Amino acid sequence: MREIRIRFRKTGRARYISHLDLTRAMTRAVRRAGLPIWYTEGFNKHPYLTFAAPLSLGFEGLAESMDLRLLEDVPEDEIVRRLNAVLPEGLAAVSAAEPVHKAGELETARYRLTFTGELSQMAAFLAQDAILVEKRTKKGGMKPVDLKPSLAGAVYTPSQDGEGIMEVTLPCGSNETINPALIAAAYNAFVKECTGVEQAADCRVLRTGLFCGENLPFC
Amino acid sequence: MNPTLEQLFMKVQKPGRYTGGELNSVVKEKGAVGIRFAFCFPDIYEVGMSHLGMKLLYGLFNAQPDVWCERVFAPDVDMEALMRENGVKLFGLESRDPIDTFDFVGFTLQYELSFTAILNMLDLAGIPLRSADRGDGCPLVIAGGPCACNPEPIADFIDLFTLGEGEEVNLELFELYRRHKATGFHREDFLREAAQIEGVYVPSLYEVQYHEDGTVASVTPKDGAPEKVRKRIILDMDAAYYPDRFVVPFIDIVHDRAMSEIFRGCIRGCRFCQAGFIYRPVREKSAETINAQSHALCENTGYEEFSLSSLSTSDYTELEKLLPMLLDWAEKEQTNISLPSLRVDGFSEELAAKLNVLRRSGLTFAPEAGTQRLRDAINKNLSEPEILDTAKKAFSAGWTAVKLYFMMGLPTETLEDVAGIAELAQKIVNCYYYNPNKPKGKGVNVSVSVSCFVPKPFTPFQWEPQDTIEELEEKQRHLRVSVTTKKVSLHWHDAQVSFLEGVFARGDRRLCAVMEEAFRRGCKRDSWSEHFSLQTWLDVFRDLGLDPAFYANRRRDFSEVLPWDHLDYGVTKAFLAAENRRAHESQTTPNCRQSCSGCGAARWKGGVCTNARN
């Protein structure tokens, strides 16, 4: 049995696929591709698939990660080719290879956030000493977190057509994760407080990479 | 800021209902197609996407190079509000183009309570509700499906109906449309010519006159439209189109699996069942065809589950041949075959175990009525010993739950028949406790579901009065006190909803005004109990001077002109009347394989009518 890590893109219309639905879509894709995949044993047999760091509904990703187990050897480029022949619009396999890192070694993710709307307060927003937001905890409660440490390394570039692009690395591991939607929410809250404008900006999220530590690509 | 569709998607529950882009959905080059068709299902995505007929026609239409068929479903409350707020018109899932720019907007009519959802969808699309108000630039609004057998309550809103099976008649409509489009399309000319195609009913070409008492006096065709419009059927099921792929949804839907149609029609002739009459005669597919189509479907969808579809799967004559063929590849490919409640006793235990027949569906029976006398009256051929025998077998194999389906308000029903429901359930409970191998420490659960009988057109009961809401509720109370054990759980349908369904089912054209007014007052999701308001409907009826009981609770005379008499589904009125009389004498009628009862469907010279009998 061979463990294989597929890296794939989830873009365009596919970004509305929730994580639960993605598992089902990938299961069926693997079946259509006719890959000799390992099924879990037991009453309710299903192909074994695991994903690193589920992507929220609405976000796009360029280097998502899914592990599966093959019962026979299939050349890696053929895995990619067979999957791409049967994947729906917006999902595309990029590579297939034996995993190097364990899922638990994943620590951060890099995002490109594209802001649209009223962006004139961005510099002031980022210059704050602390950027406190409420974050949902696993137990269902809320707790405050400071986004400032994560945003310290963020690079923000206003573009010509009135959009603003932010490149930012956020914790994305088993100990701590920060959902990039919190940044947009914090910015909107900030603008509302300064100017009274509600829902000033919209933000599209693209996850560009997964890393162990700050810079070692997860693979 | 006027949000784009994309921004709306982020604000609604389950955006996957509206985004499109699913595997096997068809996207064509706009400029390269001549006919754009919006296939509209007047219910939400999860319901509509589960429907086999839609998958079939979607595949067939898109197999025509110059036709692009897209899917459209009723948006849920949240999406509808956002669309109205932002001026977004109803759009096709594939192109996201507003459907008022399409050539055809086609609705499938699966249940009467979806009628107002159709009005809502037309309204959301920006298409005038009434055919009479549509100009040459408007799409043709067409409809088909089982409820087209009495389309009168929505006759003013639909330009034309197709009766019977849609595979051929729609392609003929497209052909006519191409010709008209090439020479300059005029709605009225098109409709007049379309009415000459067999199976096409153009309601505006028929004038209805009423007697003083509100019954129909006459229905008169004009402009050369046929006196009687006959339904279409496909005779050779092996040669008929069947899709080799389904659109595979991302979100969970009601029936998320591959399905193969194995035959059309039903041999049984249960007198309450409209499907058993309007789809006659029975026409089967060969086991080889089904096997090949099923395998292709599973390969092209990746579905892990697969089912056979028909009105009564255990009546398929080649089942014993088909199942091993299916199992041969399904086992290798880890695909589950699920079968609806089959008569398990017909199978070897080995086969039944492999199929997971019981695991998937549980043990279910539909006796429909509580006593043998009433079962004879409705021609439901299922006897008490048969039920008890199968239940015993299942209990000794370790099963502890049984589901029973009944109807209440059937013609000739007495309180004794109602109490019979409780008695039958009790006998099943007793079977469980007499069983020496019963699992230790486990009780049995017999769940009894009771729906309210609604008399339907083209059935022997089309003349019968429906029980009033009060009568039905009285019977429900009687059943409740007749059940004396906690092992039996009771569930029933809302009598109010069934009443409205009964009004629409046998309604006439005057209901169009009621329909429109009720829609204006907010009735647009009647098939969802949380949105259903009988009071609103009653108010509209009162304000428009019509009596709903006239439609639902009145006994018709055999000589009365029924609002659907100008439509011909093959089964003759004389046969239905004879069946009605037999019902009142509790006389059963043999099924089509035992002997032919001369229902009229033999005129097509095909299917079971021409099969050899033994």
Ligand code: SF4
């Ligand atoms: S004509 Fe006879 S065999 Fe054919 S459908 Fe009717 S009753 Fe059945």
